[in-house]
Amino acid sequence: MDIIEKFKKQLEGIELKAELEETGEVIEIKDVVAKISGLKNVENFELIFFEEANTYGLALNLEEFEVGAVILGDVTKIREGHIVKRTGSVFSINVGEELLGRVVDPLGNPIDGKGEIKTKQRLPLERRGPSVMDRQPVSEPLHTGIKIVDALTPIGRGQRQLIIGDKGIGKTAVAIDAIINQKNEKDRPVCIYVACGQKKSKVKRLVKTLEDNGALDYSIIVAAFPDDPASFLYLAPFAGVTMGEYFRDKGEHALLVYDDLTRQAWAWREISLILRRPPGREAYPGDVFYLHSRLLERAAKLSSEKGEGSLTALPIIETQAGDISGYIPTNVISITDGQIFLDSNLFRKEQKPAMDIGASVSRVGSHAQTKAMKKACGSLKLNLTQFQELERFSEFTEELDPDTKKILERGKAIIEILKQEDLKPLSFEKEAVIIYAATSCSIEDLKEEDVGSFQEKLFEEIQITKPEIFEEIKNTRDISDIVKKEIEDIVNKVKESYGSKSS
């Protein structure tokens, strides 16, 4: 009899009475946009339903006699004269823990073939970011596991840090490393990767990478591919942020990667032009700034009354030939709290990640840096700036005084230490140790070719002789003077094993 009980429960509260539905009719289809007559009382951003084509649409333009709507699905099935219904609900999406480990499209439908996703809650796609009162300053670090990023442009939870650079120089790699590194972090954030206009092969590879590194269990991938309708590309980042907000509002942490927002701006430009909204600079509509600002404004660190959740955003922007003065790059740079600028020249010089130290900044993250990290990279930036200044100068002169020579050697060694391969994020305590070694232990004594293997040897040595160093840094998040001394001793020991430079 329990099937009847179940049925009764399912049908609880259902009202069966005559219904009045408002309908309209498709009068025109232009690529992803449909012009619809009727639908008199439709609201902006309301979901509408194309009955014959079994497809949803989104009302965007409300005009005197017509409604302009983007189609969320197969455009080819919709014909002139098809009936369109109001649904009476603002566009919303499934959110919840059930989505973890899944690949979904911007409407929340699974595309990984692992079966239906049933969540308890839905949230509207367009929401305002938290108000000033509901926020607090960024105070907790979010470790990316990339030495150069964590040392020079630290990211805090709730920050918006832009990753900008030309195509194919490792923008996605930085974000993926950051996601993988969250695996062993305290208060692990949920990672949401929004693939906006990324190739299917790339997304497939990425999912596999995350799976192989055990990072898929705490990740959600929202994917809109280049052959999806433009409306999908436009909505994908909003879908991602809505899923992230669920965790933020619950007092948990979330890390969002938008890869990339240039494509979203392109999609919005396409839709806007077909909707006949006036084009502005580079044919982008006037609200393309608002498109990104309202999206990134939803990243926040909530106040203690609101549960102290956080939503960190890592938007990615692709530049053409290193030109960061384009319309979309300048827009997003001004919205975010700093940027990681990847330079193709450095990439060609085999510096990976190819971060340009001078052009990259983090405006709020340094407040969130742990004491250990602050102590470790105290003089790092100064050393590097001095080095960069002198490096160009030294190209013209043969004779150098010993001081200059020392700065140059030191700079070269530090740059060498900061290099890091893909998919090998370092834990926070290891980062602190190696950067402390680089800045405070005269690593310029090493031969240039030895610097690369020095890091491995150092970690090995510490692991064998004094593994408690790592433990202590991890627990106290600080480098005490005793530990400093111990690290220095071990560094000297490792250095000796290489032999001195002169010999």
Add this chain to the structure above:
Amino acid sequence: MKKEKEVLYWARALFLVLEEGEKDEEKVIKNLILALGKKNYLIPAIIKKYKRIKQKEGKVDVFIAEEISEELKAKINRKVEELEGKNKIIDYTIDKDLIGGFQIKTKDYVVKASIKDALTKIKNRAYGYN
């Protein structure tokens, strides 16, 4: 594109004039030709469009499960007038799929009051759609 819009506007105007109860169709058409002037070659297209608009907007479809009494029909007609105003042609069709009750379809609204709709609603609830 531009011409199409022009035709649509003229056709809509014609529809609104004639719907308001203007009896003298001939006079209206004559005035239209005068107003069009040199563009009177658009007349066939306008008339065609007008007929389409009239078919779509001037008509209300009522679907019923089985033949009903005049009394009930009058009730439904009153409801239709409430929704769409007077001077509409009300077309009754028998649709056995409805099982019971009726459906009214106009340009802007659909009134669902049949057993079929109730069943659909129950099905959707059971599947967990909203």
